[in-house]
Amino acid sequence: MKPKVFLTRQLPPEPMKRLAEQADLTVNPHDRYLTKAEIIDGIRGVDGLLCLLTDTIDGEIMDANPDLKVIANFAVGYNNIDVAAATQRKIPVTNTPGVLTDSTADMAWALLMAAARRVAEGDRFVRTRQWGGWGPLQFMGTEVTGATLGLIGMGRIAQAVAKRAAGFNMPVIYWNRTRLSAADEQRLDVQYRSFDEVLRSSDYVSIHVALCDETRHLIGRRELSLMKPTSTIINTARGPVIDEKALVVALQDGTIQSAGLDVYENEPQLEPELYDMDNVVIAPHLGSATVATRTKMGNMAVENCLAVCNGNRPPNLVNPDIYA
């Protein structure tokens, strides 16, 4: 008998087809995310839940189905799931690491370049028919080549961002909870600094930490005030890592120059001021949004989900304690 799986949103075609073939599948019929009540309804009687980063999965949802075998997240980040509650209930939680590293690093660079060179602002200017011709003072941005790049966090994605900096002759400094080995620092050509020093010395600061209690509002008023007035902050990680209200103030009063944001504290809502600020490039959480990457993430989530449903240990387990 095929395992019963509840999927909270349509996946790209390839993983969708695999899941439909190998599982007795129920899918969210809407093109929107589900309410908590709808998720609770959906997971009753199924073996596996395949969910998204927009679904908050807490203990109450898990208790709606005491026979739930797995929670497979279609994302590398899993802050949307109460992993401790899942572990307590012996439910494996899985994610999709690795496959979105490069696309997310590319997106961080896209935002960095767009903010530095005022690409989105220029686009709006041309589209609104305001452009009267080339001008020597128009949209002067900040130099990227040779500038110092500071990375907060040094996981896979930060390392991929660091590699790309070599092409721009940018010195890369980083802070991470645990320092890399000397060999890795040399291989990546990155230098370790204290957290405050990275903020103080960088022209571009890019955030690459997972969201957890320790990293919520890691960047607030104090941290922004350490940054150079000419600097840019990039966030492709998770919105709540930055205190968004403090960021708005820092961008308004010139504490920092600009921001490139892909993630927000209360998605899909932004601090209202952000919508109208020209020194912010805003993207709708697109880090992993390429056809190839989303397909790989889907395949990985399906594989994780079906592995557990079929009695096997999943390849990308977040809470290995449950098998201890």
Ligand code: GLV
């Ligand atoms: C995307 O934000 C992810 O965590 O996969």
Ligand code: GLV
């Ligand atoms: C996520 O993939 C990370 O470790 O950076």
